[in-house]
Amino acid sequence: MSSYDWGLHDPVPGPQTRLWDEADHEHDLMSTRLFGFWLYMLSDSLIFAALFTAYEVLTFPMSFAGGPTPRDVASPIYGYAETIVLFTSVLAYGMVMVNLKKERTRPAMAWLALSLAIGLGFIGMEYHELHDVALAGGPPQRSGFLSIFWAIVVVHGVHLAIGLLWMVVMLVQIARQGFTQLVTYRLANLKVYWLYQGLIWTFVYTFVYLRGSI
Amino acid sequence: MTDVQGHWDWLFGRLTIQQVPYDNLVVGTAFIFAAIVGLAIVGALTYYRWWGTLYRDWLTTIDHKRIGIMYGLVGTVMLFRGFVDAIMMRTQQVMAAGPLSHGYLGAEHGYLPPYHYDQIYGSHGTIMLIFAATPILAGFMNYLVPLQIGARDMAFPYLNALAFWMTAVGAGLVMISLFIGDFSHAGWVGLAPLTELPYSPDVGVDYWTWALQIGSIGTTIGAVNIIATIVKMRAPGMTWMRLSLFTWTSLTTNVIGLTAFPVLGVAIGLLSLDRYFGTHFYTTGVGGNFMLYTDLFWIWGHPEVYFIILPSWGMMSEIIPTFSQKKLFGYPVMVAATLSIGCISWTVWLHHFFTMGAGPIVNTFYSIATMLVAIPTGVKVFDWALTMVRGRLTFPTPMLWAVSAIFMQIIGGWTGMMLAVPSINYMTHNSVFVIAHFHCVVMVTVFAAVGGATFWFPKMFGFTLHERSGQWVFWLLVGGSFFVFTAMFLLGLTGMPRRLAYVPYAGWWPLLVIEEIGIFVDIAALVAFVWQITVSIRDRNLNRATRDPWGTARSLEWITHSPVPVYNFAVIPHVNARDEWAWRREHHLEHIMPERYADIELPVNTPVPMLIGACTAAFGFAMVWRIWWLAIASLVAIFVIVILRSFTSGGHTIIRADDIRRMEDQAMRAPRRSSAGMVPGAVPAFRTGAAE
Numbered sequence: 001m002s003s004y005d006w007g008l009h010d011p012v013p014g015p016q017t018r019l020w021d022e023a024d025h026e027h028d029l030m031s032t033r034l035f036g037f038w039l040y041m042l043s044d045s046l047i048f049a050a051l052f053t054a055y056e057v058l059t060f061p062m063s064f065a066g067g068p069t070p071r072d073v074a075s076p077i078y079g080y081a082e083t084i085v086l087f088t089s090v091l092a093y094g095m096v097m098v099n100l101k102k103e104r105t106r107p108a109m110a111w112l113a114l115s116l117a118i119g120l121g122f123i124g125m126e127y128h129e130l131h132d133v134a135l136a137g138g139p140p141q142r143s144g145f146l147s148i149f150w151a152i153v154v155v156h157g158v159h160l161a162i163g164l165l166w167m168v169v170m171l172v173q174i175a176r177q178g179f180t181q182l183v184t185y186r187l188a189n190l191k192v193y194w195l196y197q198g199l200i201w202t203f204v205y206t207f208v209y210l211r212g213s214i
Numbered sequence: 215m216t217d218v219q220g221h222w223d224w225l226f227g228r229l230t231i232q233q234v235p236y237d238n239l240v241v242g243t244a245f246i247f248a249a250i251v252g253l254a255i256v257g258a259l260t261y262y263r264w265w266g267t268l269y270r271d272w273l274t275t276i277d278h279k280r281i282g283i284m285y286g287l288v289g290t291v292m293l294f295r296g297f298v299d300a301i302m303m304r305t306q307q308v309m310a311a312g313p314l315s316h317g318y319l320g321a322e323h324g325y326l327p328p329y330h331y332d333q334i335y336g337s338h339g340t341i342m343l344i345f346a347a348t349p350i351l352a353g354f355m356n357y358l359v360p361l362q363i364g365a366r367d368m369a370f371p372y373l374n375a376l377a378f379w380m381t382a383v384g385a386g387l388v389m390i391s392l393f394i395g396d397f398s399h400a401g402w403v404g405l406a407p408l409t410e411l412p413y414s415p416d417v418g419v420d421y422w423t424w425a426l427q428i429g430s431i432g433t434t435i436g437a438v439n440i441i442a443t444i445v446k447m448r449a450p451g452m453t454w455m456r457l458s459l460f461t462w463t464s465l466t467t468n469v470i471g472l473t474a475f476p477v478l479g480v481a482i483g484l485l486s487l488d489r490y491f492g493t494h495f496y497t498t499g500v501g502g503n504f505m506l507y508t509d510l511f512w513i514w515g516h517p518e519v520y521f522i523i524l525p526s527w528g529m530m531s532e533i534i535p536t537f538s539q540k541k542l543f544g545y546p547v548m549v550a551a552t553l554s555i556g557c558i559s560w561t562v563w564l565h566h567f568f569t570m571g572a573g574p575i576v577n578t579f580y581s582i583a584t585m586l587v588a589i590p591t592g593v594k595v596f597d598w599a600l601t602m603v604r605g606r607l608t609f610p611t612p613m614l615w616a617v618s619a620i621f622m623q624i625i626g627g628w629t630g631m632m633l634a635v636p637s638i639n640y641m642t643h644n645s646v647f648v649i650a651h652f653h654c655v656v657m658v659t660v661f662a663a664v665g666g667a668t669f670w671f672p673k674m675f676g677f678t679l680h681e682r683s684g685q686w687v688f689w690l691l692v693g694g695s696f697f698v699f700t701a702m703f704l705l706g707l708t709g710m711p712r713r714l715a716y717v718p719y720a721g722w723w724p725l726l727v728i729e730e731i732g733i734f735v736d737i738a739a740l741v742a743f744v745w746q747i748t749v750s751i752r753d754r755n756l757n758r759a760t761r762d763p764w765g766t767a768r769s770l771e772w773i774t775h776s777p778v779p780v781y782n783f784a785v786i787p788h789v790n791a792r793d794e795w796a797w798r799r800e801h802h803l804e805h806i807m808p809e810r811y812a813d814i815e816l817p818v819n820t821p822v823p824m825l826i827g828a829c830t831a832a833f834g835f836a837m838v839w840r841i842w843w844l845a846i847a848s849l850v851a852i853f854v855i856v857i858l859r860s861f862t863s864g865g866h867t868i869i870r871a872d873d874i875r876r877m878e879d880q881a882m883r884a885p886r887r888s889s890a891g892m893v894p895g896a897v898p899a900f901r902t903g904a905a906e
Contacts, residue, residue: 008455008546010791013801018788020808021450028446032369036442043434043476050480050510054495057506065494065501140493144501147493151484169857182863 030185037189041196044159048200051152052207058148065143070212073133073149079209082125083201089118090198097191100179109174115194116167119160126157149208156204159197166190216492218840219415227841228417233395239319240302240326245393274819276371278356279778281378283674285353286667288378292385293346297740299338301733304698306331308730312720323716331715332399333418337388339402340422343522344429345385347656350663351525352381352433355440355464357674361771362458364449364789366782369442371817372864377436379827384429387834391421395838398422401713403515404485406496406507411489417838420489423482424834430475437471440464449770451789455549458769458793459542462549463528466556467521473560474517481510490840505570512563520559523655524552526662527594530616532769533662533669534598537613538605539766541793544597551590551597558587568639577636584634591627595620610764611684615665618692619658626654629703644713647706650699657695664691671750672759676777680753683746690739697732701725761804768793773804775881781814781869784878807878811871818865826855 011017057063059070092115099108130153133139140150170190173183222228235241259265272280309315310324318325326334356378360368368374391397396418400408409419444457444465457465484495485507494502535542542548564572564580598620609617629651632638642648664687672678705725710717717726750757759776772795774783785808791797798804829848836844 010793010797013790013803017790017803018451019790019798019803019806021786021788022808022810022812027369032442032446035446036370036373036438039438039441039472043438043472046473046476047480050477050513054480054484054506054510057503057509058495058501063501063503065499067501140487140491142500144494144497144503147484147487147495147502151487151493151495165853165857169860173861176861186860 029181030188033185034188034192037192041192044196047155048152048203051148051155052203055148055152055207058144063144065145067143067146068133068136068138070145070149070208071214072136073138073146074209074212075129076205076209076213078125078129079205082122082129083205085118085122085125086198086201089115089122090194092118093191093194096187100184100187103179105174105178109171112167112171112174116164116171119164119167123157123160123164126153130154152204152208156197156200159200163190163194163197166193215840216411216490218411222840224843225841227836227839229394229839229841233417234393238330240330241392244298248389248393269821270819273824274821276375276817276819276823277780278360278368278371278374279674279780279782281374282353282355282357285349285356285378285381288382288385289346289348289350289353292341292349292388294740295389296338296341296346297736299334299341301737302326302334303331303338304726304730304733306334307714307717308723308726310715311717311723311726313718314720326715328715329399332401332713333397335713336398336401336418336422337391340398340426341385341388342656343402343518344426345381345388347522347659347663348429348433349381349385351467351522351659352377352436354460354529354663354666354670355468355525356436358670358771359440359443359461359464360447361673361774361778361782362461362769363444363447363452364770364783364787365443365447366786366814367447367816368439369446370439372820372823373435374439375820375823376826377432377439379823380432380435380830381429382432383827383831383834384425384427384432386831387421387425387428387838390835391418391425391838395421403511404482404507406485406504407498407502409485409489410497411492420486420838423486423489424837426482427479427486428830428834430478433471434475434479437468437475440468441472449786449789452770453789455546456789456792456794459531459545459548459552460525460528460769462552463524463531466552467524470517470521470524470556470559474514474521477510478514478518481507481514484510505567508567508570509563512566513560515566516563517559519652519655520555522659524555526619526659526666527552529662529666529669530598530619531594533612533616533665534601535793536669536764536767537608537610537616538602540601540605541768541796542597543600543603544593545792547593548597551593554590555587558583558590562587565634565639568636569643574636581634581636585631588627588631591623595623595627608766610668610681611679611688612665612669614685614688615661615668618688619661619665622654622661622695623658625699626651626658629654642706644711645706646702646710646712649712650702650706653702654699657699660691664688669764670771672757672763673771673776673778675754676759677750677754677757678759678763680746680749680757683742683749686742687739687746690735690742694732694735694737694739697735698729699732701728701732705729762795762799766796768796770794773798779877779881781816781874784808784811784814784874807882811874811878813871814869814874815866816869818867820864822855822859826852829855 092111095111096108096115099105099111130150138146138149140147167190170183170187173186177183179187218228220228221230236245259268272284275281275284306324306326310317310321315323317323321327321330324331356368356374360366388397396416398404398409398414398418398421400414400419400422404419404422408414409422444461448457484493487493488495488497488502494500496502496504496507498504531542531548561583562580564570564576565584568577568580598616602617607613629647633642633648633651668679668684702725705722708722710719710722717723761775762772763776770787770789771778773787787794795804798806829851833845833848833852836842836848
C-alpha cells in the first residue's frame, strides 16, 4: 500500500484478504478524548469569535450613546498587569504537566495549587477593575458598547472560574487516585483549556485594552 | 435584573394560574388531545409492565442505536406538532382572506387572533427546523455512523446520551409553552427588536431563547461526538476514500454544527442579557444595534440550513446506488462537493437580508457566494442522475422518495438561484415566494428522511415496512406538496407577504384554497403513514429482514444482522473496498463468518445524562418564569452531578465469547418468515449483557 489510490479501485480477493479483524484492536482512549476536547475548544473559539464580532459592531461612536468610550473603561497598564498574572498561572500549570511526565504527584499538586491561587488572583483583579468601571458610571446597562465590554470580560471570567473549579476537582482526584489514565487525560485537557484562556486573554487585551486606548 | 410587567413573587416567579390558557378553545382542544395521548401511553406502559424496561433499556441507555431511535421518536412527535401548526396556519389564511371574511372564536377574521397566529408560525418554524429535522437527522447519524465505519460504539457514548437529553429538554420546553404561558410571536428567526422586552413583555420569547439555547448545546455536544467517532473509531481498512457518502455528509454536517451553533448561542444569549439584565445589544436606543442580531443569527442560520440538507443528500447517495445496482457515480467529486458546500455555507448568510441596505458591493459578494453553492449542488444532482443511467433500476418506496427528492431539490435550487439575485430579491423579500422556496428545499430533507427511514427500518427493527401503503404515503405527500407549494410560488410572485394573520386582498383566496386542498392531501398522507406503521407492526413476522433485506445494499452496516445486536459487530470487519458489502457479495464472500469470537466489553447504562437533563429542564423553566431560586438550585445541581460523576470510573459489562457465538449462530439460522409468535432465531437486539 505504498501509493494511495483514492479508493478508486477495489481489490480482487485472494488468500491474503482479511475479512474480519479478529485481533479486535483497542481504540486509543487518551487520543480520542484529547481530540474530542480540541473539538470542544473549536466550538468555544466560535463563541469568542462571535463576541469579538459584536464588539467590533458595538464600538462605533453611536454605540457609546454619549457614555464612556473604550479609552475610559480599559486601562492598558492595569490590563498588562492582569496579563502577567494570568500568564504566570498558565506557566505554573505547565509545571504541573512537567511533573506529570515525571510522575511526581506531590510537586504536581503543589504547582496546580499555585496555578489555582494565581488564577484566583486574576479573577480578583478583574473583579476590582469591573467594580471600578461600574462605580465610574459604566455599568453594562449604560450603552451598547458597555454591554459588549462587560459581556466579553465576564464570559472570559466565567471560563476562568470554571477552569479554577476544575483545578480544585483535579487536586482532589490526584490526591485520591494518583495519575490514573482518567486523571491524566483530564489534566492534559485542562492544560489545553487553561492555555486557551490565556490565548483568548491576549485577544481581549489587544482588541479591548490596547486598541481601546488609542 | 430588569423589571417585568405584571405579577412576580420569589416562589413562583411570573407563574400564576392565569398563565394557563384554559379558556382558549384551540389550546384547550390541543390539551385534551395531548392528555388523551399521554394517558394512553402511561396506560400502555403500565398494562404491559414496560416501566422497568423503559427505564433500564431506554432512558438510561448509552447505546448509540437506542439513542438514535429515541432521537427519531422525539423528532417524529415534534414533526407532528409542527405539521398541526401548518394546518392551522393554512386554515386561518383561507378563512381570513379579504375584508368580508368572517371571524370566529374572538378573532376579527378567521379563527385565530393575530397574537395567537404569530405564535403558531413562530413555533412551526422553530419546531420543524430545530426540534423535528435536526433530531431526526441526529437520530440517523447516531444509528448509522458507527455501523457504517465499523465501530462498536461512539467515541463518547455518555456525551451522546447527554446530547440527546439536551435536545429532548429543548423540545419539551416548546411543548410546555403550549399549555403554560405563550410562545414567541416574533417568528422562528426572532425578529429583533420585536423580541426585546418592551415589545414582547410576555414569556414567549424567553421560552424560545431557552429552548433554542438548550437544544443547541445538545447539537454541539452531539457534533463533538460524531466527528470524534468518524475520525478515531473507524475499522481497520476503512480509509477516508472508503467512507460511505452518508458518513461523509455526517462529518461535514457536524463540523457545521460544531462551529455554527456556538454563534447561535451568542446571538440569543446576548438577547437574553437584554431581556434579563437590561443591556443594550439589540435595542433601538442607547447604542444597541438590532442588525447585529440579524447578522449573528444568520451566521448560524445559513450553515444550519446545510446542517439539515447535507445528511439528506447523504441518505439519497446511499439509496440511489442500492436501487440502481451500481456504485455511486463520481464518488470523489461527491465528497469534494459535500465538503465545499460545508465551506460555502459560511459565506452566504447576508442573502437573507439583501434589503438591509449594505450596499451594492456587499450584496454582490453575497450574491455570487450564494450562486457558487449551485456548482457543488449541481454536481450532486448530475452524479445521482448518472448513477441511475444504465443501472438496473427498481423503484421500491425508498427509491421513489430519493428520486422525488432530486426533483424537489431542483425546484428549490432554481428558485434559490432566483433569490440569490439581489434585484429579484428586493421584489420577493418577505413574500411567500421565499417561503415556497425554502419549503421545497426542506421537503428534500423530508423526502430523503422518509425514504431513509423506510430504507433502514429493517436494519433498526428487524422487519421491513409495508410496501403498498408506503407507496400511498409517497403519492399523497408528493401530490399534496405539489398543490401547496405551486400555489404558494404563484402567491409569492403576485406579492403576498409572509406571516399574514389576515390576508387583505380577496383575489388571493382561490390560490389559498388550493393550498388548503394540498394540505388536506398531506393529512391523508399522514393517515396513510400511521396505517403503514400499524400494518407493518401487525405483519412483522411475515416481513422479517435478513442482513440485507433489499438484496442490493452496499455499505458496511448491512454486514451485521437486522436488527443490529447490542455489540454491533460480533467481530470488527476488516474493510477491503468502498462498498464493502457489495464487494463481498460480488465476490461471494458474504457468507464467510469469523472463525473466532472474543469477549466484548461494553459500557453500562447510566441515569446521569437523564438526571442532568431533568436539572436542565428545571433550569430552563425557572429562567423562563424568573424563578431565581430554582434556576440557581438546578444549575448547582448540574455542576455537582458532573463533578461527582467524574469520581466514578463508569462500569463495563462483558459479553462472553461463547454467548456471542451462540447469538451469532442463532441469527444466521433465523427463519425469514414465520406466521405466528416471536421469531425464534431473532437476535435480542435491545438487551444489554449476555443473551437470555
